[in-house]
Amino acid sequence: MMPKDRPRTLTLAGLVVLFVLPLFLRLAAVDHGLPRNYVPDTHAVRAALGMARDRDPIPPVARYSTYPNLMPYMLVGVFGAHFAFGCVDGSWSGAEEFAEHVLAEPAGVHLLARLLVALFGALTPWIVLRVAREVGLKRGAWVAAWLVGVGVLHVHFSVQERPWIPLVFFMALALWPASAYQRTPRVRTLGACGAACGLAFATHQAGLATLGIGAFAWLAAPVGWRARDLGRRASHGLACVTAFGLVALLLGHPYLLVHGSTPSAGVVGGAASDFSVGGQGILLAFRWESVGRQLAAAFGYDPALWILAAAGVVGALRSPGARPCALFGLAWAGFFMSLENDHVRYLLPLAVLLAIPAGFAAERLAGGGRGARLALLVLLASPLVASLRLVHVLGSEDTRAEAERTLAQSLPAGALLAVDRYGPTADLNLASLDRLASWRELTTREAHRRTRLAAAADTADGVDAVRLEDLLSFDEREGTVELREHAAELAGEGGGPAELLMALGVTHLLFVDRSPGDPEHHALSAVIAGRSAEWVIDPSSGDARTRHARLPTDLRFPLVDLWRVRRPGPWLGLYDLR
Known part of the structure; x- marks a missing residue:
């Protein structure tokens, strides 16, 4: 006979696994790319x-950010604690030195922000477990939480200091x-x-759509639509x-x-947007x-989640x-696909939303024969691997x-380097910063370094x-x-990128390719046509060049791409243009 306290012990162990393992996966690579x-x-x-x-808790939109204020408010608390501890241990003497x-x-501070996001990510599986329990799942509830905790898409975005993981946490809430x-x-x-939907909207503009959770809950609730029930239903909807x-x-x-x-000048893509929320324009084009x-990206990230969700959506x-x-x-x-x-x-919320239907399929498989249980175990092991x-x-x-x-060792004296988009953010010298200041306003850190x-x-x-992104506007989809x-004035009438580089006196180009399997798609391919690279740094894991090298940002088809790269970062090649 099972000891009386054994179920409780197993439950506690399961909860530890659902927090400790997800937290480990997120903390293990949280410092990627730094400094x-x-x-x-x-x-x-x-x-x-x-x-x-x-000391301005309510700045106008676009002064610092185009996102809502909740995540910055949380970070102010984190940074404030960091500042206080530094004052105590003597790392800095006051606000100016900090x-x-x-x-x-x-x-x-970027690492601290990532740690906050990682914590939200590690806590989300527990919320999903509670949701799945609420809908009546038993073993399927643990599976739903597991799929979120070790899911590749959720883990990936949990190590980025962006508001998407907190948004998904509040959505699950x-x-x-x-x-x-x-x-x-x-x-x-x-x-x-x-209120939870409001927290999601306070985190990111996409959270506006989460009010749909409340709307579907209101519509599907077992409250009548007859005259005597309409008042009750209306008051509940109004409260929501x-x-x-x-x-x-x-918040x-x-x-x-x-x-x-917000004026259109402060909105990202304002003129081309159909409407805007805060500093983010939204284009309703399909x-x-x-x-x-x-679909390829979503399935490539988490095939087990999608297979189980497809099998469980009817349930x-x-x-x-x-x-x-x-x-x-x-x-x-x-909508978002x-x-x-x-x-x-935009697919990240599906990591949580599909976990509940996946739990229904897992519940059936877990109660099936040996073959069904074995198939379920294989599916559950794949996202962890x-x-x-x-x-x-x-x-x-x-x-x-x-x-x-390599650049520090290989560039000759007097060289002027052009760094392609997504290239390294090497520290610029004084001449480069002066040049940059004549083209645009320097960022706070650039101005500090210049001074x-x-x-x-x-x-x-x-x-x-x-940096070519300060001179050129790229359209990755069209490869143009x-x-x-200001760059057109430098290049002269009818001039293109090649003429611009010549006018600036550029001697070397660091060519950056995030799709090295399709080099002709790159907008600057014509500039290096017929030239051989001085050196190349390739993230590919084998002899065959990977088709996509987009880490640490995202992956196009992770089921394959994740095994074709051995390190983050794009393909890089240095070309002598003299």
């Missing part, structure tokens, strides 16, 4: 530092009361769902929407109260090609508690770090280089490039 940072869209860090420096330290060594509301439709339960609006407004979008709506690309739709999650998951997939802007990050591979690859040296060292070099009259520290206004 350089090759993760895009990390301006929540900049926003937190700017708010603290200027600010100087952050400008000189920003890797520390909203599913909990949404499911409970189907069993006991109380106003406070649906209000809690609305009110909680959503108040939480989102106060994410308080700038609306202070500064009003493209059939996006469906294939997004989830039949379950009253799981129905809001299943309906919202289908709606999210249908067909958008013209087919970014992989892939995530361990991802952690190993991300933990390896980025190709751009090696390129920085320091000028004060020391140091003309040797750093590399003499131009256009000269920015």
Whole structure:
């Protein structure tokens, strides 16, 4: 007979595994790329530092960031604790010295931001477990939580200081009361769902759509539609929407109260957008090609999740508690998989939304014969193996770090280097910073470095280089490039990239290719046509060149791409243009 306390011990052990293992997977590679940072869209860090420096908790949109304020608010607390501990142990004497330290060594605050995101990522499986339990799953609940905890897509974005993982955490949190509301439709339960949806919207603009969780919960609830029930139903819906609006407004979008709506100049893609939320423009354009690309990426990241979810979606739709999650998951997939802007990050919420339907399929398999249970074990082992591979690859040296060292040794005296987009962010010398300042406003860190070099009259520290993203506008999908206004003046009438580089006196080009399997697609292929590289740094793991080298940002088809690269970073080649 099983000891009385054994089930409790097993449950506790399971909970530890569902937190400790996911936390390990996220912490093992959380410092990838540092002290350089090759993760895009990390301006929540900049926003937190700017708010603290200027003592302005409600800045206008686009001063520091185009994202809502909740993640910067959390980071202000993290950075504040870091500052306080540093004052105690003597790392810095006050705010001015701390600010100087952050400008000189920003890797520390970026690591802290990643640790916060990793913690959100490691806690999400526990929330998913509670949701799955609420809808009636038993062993399937543990499977759903496991698929989130070790899922490759969720692990990947959990080591990036971006708001997507916190967004998904709050989305999962909203599913909990949404499911409970189907069993006991109380106003406070649906209000809690609305508040969690508000937290998601306060984290990122995409969280606006999470109000759909509350809407599906409200529509599917066992509350009648007759006259005597309509008042109750309306009050519950009003409570949900009110909680959503108040939480989102106060914690994410308080700038609306202070500064009003955001002018189009402060909106990313403002002129081309159909509408905007805060600083993010939204283009409602759909493209059939996006469906294939997004399906390949989503399945490539987590094939086990998609196989089980496809097998369990009907069961989830039949379950009253799981129905809001299943309906919202289908709606999210249908909308974001067909958008013209087919970014992989838009698929991240599906890592949670599909886990519940997957749990229904796992429940059946776990109760089946030996063959069914064996198939389930194989499916559950596959994401862990892939995530361990991802952690190993991300933990390896980025190709751009090696390129920085090689450039320092190989560039001749007097060389002027042009660095392609996505290339290494090597420290620029004083001449390069002066040149850059004549083209655009320097960032805070660039201006700080320029001031320091000028004060020391140091003309040797750093590399003499131009970054092509400051001169050219790239269209990766079409493989085209256009000269920015100041670059067109330098290149002369009718001039292109080659004429621009010649006019600037560029002697060497560091060519960067994130799709080395398709070199002709690169916008600068004509510039290096007929030339041989002085040296090459290839992230491929074997003799065959990988088709995609997009780490640490994302992967196009991880089921294959993850095993064709041995390190993060793009393919790099140095070309002598003289």
